[in-house]
Amino acid sequence: xxEPSPRGRPRSEHSRRATLEATRDLLHxxxxxxxxxxxxxxxxxxxxxxVYRWWGAKSAIVAEAVLDGVIILPGGVDAAGGSIAGILNxxxxxxxxxxxxxxxxxxxxxxxxDPSASQALYTRMTGPTHDVLMASIAEGVQRGSLRPDIDAExxxxxxxxxxxxxxxxxxxxxxxxxxxxxVTLLGVLPGRV
Amino acid sequence: xxEPSPRGRPRSEHSRRATLEATRDLLHxxxxxxxxxxxxxxxxxxxxxxVYRWWGAKSAIVAEAVLDGVIILPGGVDAAGGSIAGILNxxxxxxxxxxxxxxxxxxxxxxxxDPSASQALYTRMTGPTHDVLMASIAEGVQRGSLRPDIDAExxxxxxxxxxxxxxxxxxxxxxxxxxxxxVTLLGVLPGRV
Amino acid sequence: xxEPSPRGRPRSEHSRRATLEATRDLLHxxxxxxxxxxxxxxxxxxxxxxVYRWWGAKSAIVAEAVLDGVIILPGGVDAAGGSIAGILNxxxxxxxxxxxxxxxxxxxxxxxxDPSASQALYTRMTGPTHDVLMASIAEGVQRGSLRPDIDAExxxxxxxxxxxxxxxxxxxxxxxxxxxxxVTLLGVLPGRV
Amino acid sequence: xxEPSPRGRPRSEHSRRATLEATRDLLHxxxxxxxxxxxxxxxxxxxxxxVYRWWGAKSAIVAEAVLDGVIILPGGVDAAGGSIAGILNxxxxxxxxxxxxxxxxxxxxxxxxDPSASQALYTRMTGPTHDVLMASIAEGVQRGSLRPDIDAExxxxxxxxxxxxxxxxxxxxxxxxxxxxxVTLLGVLPGRV
DNA sequence: CCCTAAGCGAGACGGTACGTCCAGTCTTATA
DNA sequence: TATAAGACTGGACGTACCGTCTCGCTTAGGG
Numbered sequence: 155x156x157e158p159s160p161r162g163r164p165r166s167e168h169s170r171r172a173t174l175e176a177t178r179d180l181l182h183x184x185x186x187x188x189x190x191x192x193x194x195x196x197x198x199x200x201x202x203x204x205v206y207r208w209w210g211a212k213s214a215i216v217a218e219a220v221l222d223g224v225i226i227l228p229g230g231v232d233a234a235g236g237s238i239a240g241i242l243n244x245x246x247x248x249x250x251x252x253x254x255x256x257x258x259x260x261x262x263x264x265x266x267x268d269p270s271a272s273q274a275l276y277t278r279m280t281g282p283t284h285d286v287l288m289a290s291i292a293e294g295v296q297r298g299s300l301r302p303d304i305d306a307e308x309x310x311x312x313x314x315x316x317x318x319x320x321x322x323x324x325x326x327x328x329x330x331x332x333x334x335x336x337v338t339l340l341g342v343l344p345g346r347v
Numbered sequence: 348x349x350e351p352s353p354r355g356r357p358r359s360e361h362s363r364r365a366t367l368e369a370t371r372d373l374l375h376x377x378x379x380x381x382x383x384x385x386x387x388x389x390x391x392x393x394x395x396x397x398v399y400r401w402w403g404a405k406s407a408i409v410a411e412a413v414l415d416g417v418i419i420l421p422g423g424v425d426a427a428g429g430s431i432a433g434i435l436n437x438x439x440x441x442x443x444x445x446x447x448x449x450x451x452x453x454x455x456x457x458x459x460x461d462p463s464a465s466q467a468l469y470t471r472m473t474g475p476t477h478d479v480l481m482a483s484i485a486e487g488v489q490r491g492s493l494r495p496d497i498d499a500e501x502x503x504x505x506x507x508x509x510x511x512x513x514x515x516x517x518x519x520x521x522x523x524x525x526x527x528x529x530v531t532l533l534g535v536l537p538g539r540v
Numbered sequence: 541x542x543e544p545s546p547r548g549r550p551r552s553e554h555s556r557r558a559t560l561e562a563t564r565d566l567l568h569x570x571x572x573x574x575x576x577x578x579x580x581x582x583x584x585x586x587x588x589x590x591v592y593r594w595w596g597a598k599s600a601i602v603a604e605a606v607l608d609g610v611i612i613l614p615g616g617v618d619a620a621g622g623s624i625a626g627i628l629n630x631x632x633x634x635x636x637x638x639x640x641x642x643x644x645x646x647x648x649x650x651x652x653x654d655p656s657a658s659q660a661l662y663t664r665m666t667g668p669t670h671d672v673l674m675a676s677i678a679e680g681v682q683r684g685s686l687r688p689d690i691d692a693e694x695x696x697x698x699x700x701x702x703x704x705x706x707x708x709x710x711x712x713x714x715x716x717x718x719x720x721x722x723v724t725l726l727g728v729l730p731g732r733v
Numbered sequence: 734x735x736e737p738s739p740r741g742r743p744r745s746e747h748s749r750r751a752t753l754e755a756t757r758d759l760l761h762x763x764x765x766x767x768x769x770x771x772x773x774x775x776x777x778x779x780x781x782x783x784v785y786r787w788w789g790a791k792s793a794i795v796a797e798a799v800l801d802g803v804i805i806l807p808g809g810v811d812a813a814g815g816s817i818a819g820i821l822n823x824x825x826x827x828x829x830x831x832x833x834x835x836x837x838x839x840x841x842x843x844x845x846x847d848p849s850a851s852q853a854l855y856t857r858m859t860g861p862t863h864d865v866l867m868a869s870i871a872e873g874v875q876r877g878s879l880r881p882d883i884d885a886e887x888x889x890x891x892x893x894x895x896x897x898x899x900x901x902x903x904x905x906x907x908x909x910x911x912x913x914x915x916v917t918l919l920g921v922l923p924g925r926v
Numbered sequence: 927c928c929c930t931a932a933g934c935g936a937g938a939c940g941g942t943a944c945g946t947c948c949a950g951t952c953t954t955a956t957a
Numbered sequence: 958t959a960t961a962a963g964a965c966t967g968g969a970c971g972t973a974c975c976g977t978c979t980c981g982c983t984t985a986g987g988g
Contacts (some may be wrong), residue, residue, distance in 0.1 A: 162932025163984040169934080187380070187460040192974055201935045206976065263459035265515050266452035267380035276516035305531040308509065308524070312532055315508025316501065318515075322458050323469035331501070338498040339505055339532045355963030356953040362965080385943055394966045399945065548958025549957070555960080573766070573846040578948055587961045592950070649845035651901050652838035653766040662902035691917040694895065694910070698918055701894025702887065704901075708844050709855040717887070724884040725891055725918045741937030742979040748939080771969055780940040785971065 165208075172198040173205060174219040181216065181225070182256055186263035191215075213268035216261070220278045225257070238290050238340065242313060243332030245283060249317050250327050258321050280318075284310045291340070300340055312339060358401075365391040366398060367412040374409065374418070375449055379456035384408075406461035409454070413471050418450070431483050431533065435506060436525030438476060442510050443520050451514050473511075477503045484533070493533055505532060551594075558584040559591060560605040567602065567611070568642055572649035577601075599654035602647070606664045611643070624676050624726065628699060629718030631669060635703050636713050644707050666704075670696045677726070686726055698725055744787075751777040752784060753798040760795065760804070761835055765842035770794075792847035795840070799857045804836070817869050817919065821892060822911030824862060828896050829906050837900050859897075863889045870919070879919055891918060 176198035180189050191212055195202045209215045219225045248254055261279060265272035287310040294300035316335055320327050369391035373382050384405055388395045402408045412418045441447055454472060458465035480503040487493035509528055513520050562584035566575050577598055581588045595601045605611045634640055647665060651658035673696040680686035702721055706713050755777035759768050770791055774781045788794045798804045827833055840858060844851035866889040873879035895914055899906050 159986075160932080161930075161986060163934075163986095165933065185460040186456070190974060191976090201937095202974095202976085203936085203978095204934060207933080210976090259459035262515060263379075263456040266456035266459070267378040269517070272515065272517050280512075280516075301534060303530050303534065305527050308527045308531045311512055312505040312509035312528065315510070315512035316505035317508070319473075319504055319508035319511055322455060322465065322511075323473075324462070324465050334498050334501045335505065337496055338501045341494060341496065341534070352955070353963090354955060354961070356965075358964065383943060384945090395943095395945090396947090396967080397965065400964075403945085546958085549960075551959070571846045572842075576948060577950090587963090588950085589952090589962090590960060593959080596950090645845035648901060649765070649842040652842035652845070653764040655903070658901065658903050666898075666902075687920060689916050689920065691913050694913045694917045697898050698891040698895035698914065701896070701898035702891035703894070705859075705890055705894035705897055708841060708851065708897075709859075710848070710851050720884050720887045721891065723882055724887045727880060727882065727920070738981070739937090740935070740981060742939075744938065769969060770971090778940095781971090782941080782973095783939060786938075789971085 166204075169198070169200045169204055170208070171224075173200055173209075173215065174222060174224040176200075177212075177215045177219050178225050178257075181219075181260040181264075182253065185256065186216070186260040189216075189260070211268075213264055213271050216264045217268070217271035217274055220261070220275050223278075225261070225279075238287070238294070239333050239336035241283075241286060241290065241332075242317075242335050243329070246317055246327050246332045246335075247329065249321050255321050255324075258318070262318070262322060280314050284314060287313055294340075304340065309339060359397075362391070362393045362397055363401070364417075366393055366402075366408065367415060367417040369393075370405075370408045370412050371418045371450075374412075374453040374457075375446065378449065379405075379409070379453040382409075382453070404461075406457055406464050409457045410461070410464035410467055413454070413468050418454070418472075431480065431487065432526050432529035434476075434479060434483065434525075435510075435528050436522070439510055439520045439525045439528075440522065442514050448514050448517075451511070455511070455515060473507050477507060480506055487533075497533065502532060552590075555584070555586045555590055556594065557610075559586055559595075559601065560608055560610040563598075563601045563605050564611050564643075567605075567646040567650075568639065571642065572598075572602070572646040575602075575646075597654075599650055599657050602650045603654070603657035603660050606647070606661050611647070611665075624673065624680070625719050625722035627669070627672060627676065627718075628703075628721050629715070631700075632703055632713050632718045632721075633715065635707050641707050641710075644704070648704070648708060666700050670700060673699055680726075690726065695725060745783075748777070748779045748783055749787070750803075752779055752788075752794065753801060753803040755779075756791075756794045756798050757804045757836075760798075760839040760843075761832065764835065765791075765795070765839040768795075768839070790847075792843055792850050795843045796847070796850035796853050799840070799854050802857075804840070804858075817866065817873070818912050818915035820862075820865060820869065820911075821896075821914050822908070825896055825906050825911045825914075826908065828900050834900050834903075837897070841897070841901060859893050863893060866892055873919075883919065888918060 173194060176194050177189070180193055180197060184193075189212055191205055192202060194212070194215065195205050198205075205215070209218070216225075249258055261275060265275045268275075288306045291300060291304060291306040291309050295302055295304055295306070313335055317327065317331075320331075366387060369387050370382070373386055373390060377386075382405055384398055385395060387405070387408065388398045391398075398408070402411070409418075442451055454468060458468045461468075481499045484493060484497060484499040484502050488495060488497055488499070506528055510520065510524075513524075559580060562580050563575070566579055566583060570579075575598055577591055578588060580598070580601065581591050584591075591601070595604065602611075635644055647661060651661045654661075674692045677686060677690060677692040677695050681688055681690055681692070699721055703713065703717075706717075752773060755773050756768070759772055759776060763772075768791055770784055771781060773791070773794065774784045777784075784794070788797070795804075828837055840854060844854045847854075867885045870879060870883060870885040870888050874881055874883055874885070892914055896906065896910075899910075
């Protein structure tokens with residue numbers, strides 16, 4: 155029942171990791187458009203051939219980096235448990251930080267022109283936050299602290315979408331932008347749920 | 348008092364227009380990443396040198412195409428006057444149409460890696476819709492048909508952002524997605540403002 | 541019987557002259573290969589169109605510069621009247637001077653690839669010297685100071701050719717190279733005829 | 734003690750050879766001025782990048798083609814052993830042949846504008862002939878069949894230079910031009926030495 | 927203890943696009 | 958009509974990456 159046990163030299167985990175990390179760093183510093191496989195390979199200290207053997211296209215590397223957790227949506231997951239406005243404020247503040255905004259925009263570009271990887275990218279990048287928000291909202295509706303006509307999925311889309319929209323258009327969001335989102339979209343008062 | 352009257356052969360408006368239109372068509376068919384200046388020039392029947400003389404970078408061409416109205420946000424401006432849900436439904440339906448979704452994604456990619464043009468791109472692309480929405484919302488608040496705690500700017504961001512988010516993640520929006528947005532975010536009933 | 545008297549603005553002699561002089565200077569400094577019409581026009585303070593109207597090709601400009609005497613074979617004509625060895629020494633010394641050698645090489649290149657201008661170039665550049673040499677040799681033969689079997693044309697070819705060969709191969713000629721040429725080829729003793 | 738053994742794909746001798754031969758052919762047909770790296774690459778069936786990797790400038794390709802013997806001075810080396818006039822006649826006849834004259838002119842142009850390669854070009858192209866001539870002349874002097882005051886180096890320069898001069902000026906040399914050179918410059922009778 | 931299989935770095939190869947320069951041609955306003 | 962200004966097509970320049978291809982070396986099983 156064991157696996158057929160592979161022949162030959164095993165794949166180098168070190169090279170794999172170095173490639174993904176170099177990709178993350180470059181995505182960060184030069185953006186998706188100016189990201190090149192040549193640049194990734196050389197920054198990772200890996201040969202071009204090795205990159206092509208395992209990925210073949212730059213969007214595939216980006217996708218794996220995201221799925222592997224090498225690239226994480228800043229401020230997303232660990233905010234679970236707080237109030238909705240708190241989650242949004244944390245997320246907003248994090249997204250707006252220049253070092254993260256560049257990464258977000260790069261990933262938007264990657265998603266934009268890779269038909270196959272975009273959903274994977276977004277489910278991994280924004281999915282956790284999306285889930286946390288949906289859970290919080292559903293709970294609020296159930297407890298009666300939110301209007302009963304709120305559709306949790308749509309609300310989560312809108313909350314994330316608003317932040318994304320502001321990052322892509324390069325409008326900075328004031329520190330209380332999360333509060334305003336919560337009040338406006340959900341009708342909650344600051345400090346509540 | 349007249350202008351100094353320019354010397355030399357005047358710039359060809361025909362070439363300018365052909366370049367912008369070729370850019371729009373290619374953006375549409377191959378996306379931003381695979382858009383090349385060489386391809387634009389040849390599709391436009393214009394020499395590469397002419398493109399470089401006037402623009403110098405592909406993002407600049409895209410920006411001008413948008414600002415010039417050669418590329419228009421589908422279903423945006425002309426929806427003015429309808430109900431909010433109606434505007435959103437129309438916009439949503441339009442954005443989701445495959446021929447437009449590709450263009451939207453291409454523009455998101457362009458905005459993502461051109462620091463200088465992104466704001467221009469978005470203010471022209473989404474700005475009119477943004478304004479229409481804000482006006483409708485503000486009017487609704489004033490008339491009392493919307494909650495008074497709604498922040499029109501934030502609401503418009505969220506409405507557009509939600510649609511953008513779904514296009515970028517390639518989740519299609521059902522036909523009534525606009526209705527659900529309006530209900531959830533603004534608390535309006537379908538059919539009402 | 542008078543000329544038909546030209547209509548319109550007369551050709552600018554100043555532009556013509558400036559073009560030829562700029563050509564000479566550039567030929568001198570960058571050589572024939574890197575000589576460009578664009579460069580000539582701008583160095584001459586003349587528009588490109590004007591150059592094209594009157595010449596059309598860079599070799600034609602070079603040819604006219606030579607024929608017009610703007611470019612002269614250094615040390616050639618004014619050496620007339622001296623002894624043969626003296627002419628050759630003067631010519632050799634002059635050709636070897638770095639500032640002239642560059643010009644000679646440039647003209648060899650021009651002659652090499654312009655079928656129509658090469659003869660004109662050489663007859664004007666080397667012709668006078670050729671003639672002076674032939675006359676001197678013929679006179680020497682007639683006076684009996686040179687062997688009677690000397691063919692003046694062939695001898696002149698060889699004397700000039702030897703110098704040209706050394707310039708093109710970038711071997712410098714020692715100061716007494718002219719003496720050695722005269723002795724070897726004509727059998728004259730230094731200081732005689 | 735063995736060589737470090739090179740890594741990577743070995744250089745293609747086929748491409749190297751094809752490039753040099755294409756260069757020779759083009760030099761022949763279009764001359765040096767209209768010779769382009771683009772044209773060489775395409776005629777050789779080689780990518781432009783490969784040409785740039787190994788040579789970088791057209792003069793370097795020409796130089797290697799000469800040094801490698803892909804381009805040979807027509808009628809040069811193999812004439813050794815004949816009489817001086819015979820060598821000159823053979824060389825003269827060969828140089829004057831239209832297919833060779835074009836090549837000679839092209840090489841003169843190449844030598845004229847490549848400071849680094851000109852000596853290499855000429856030592857390889859004319860060097861062997863130069864040596865043969867010098868040897869023949871020195872031997873003639875030693876045997877007493879040539880005047881003792883003849884400087885073999887200068888004489889060889891002049892003999893080659895005369896032919897070169899006529900090729901560059903596009904004056905054709907009559908079939909007996911070699912005889913006339915030998916008689917005039919060396920004082921030998923046709924058929925002797 | 928070799929043998930075979932695969933991974934890997936190095937680096938050449940044919941290509942495509944880049945951004946620049948120049949060749950020629952053209953169209954305008956001015957002299 | 959000549960000229961300067963300057964836009965235009967076209968083509969070559971030299972560079973950067975692409976994706977593919979050989980090499981030699983390394984690192985594992987398995988005979």
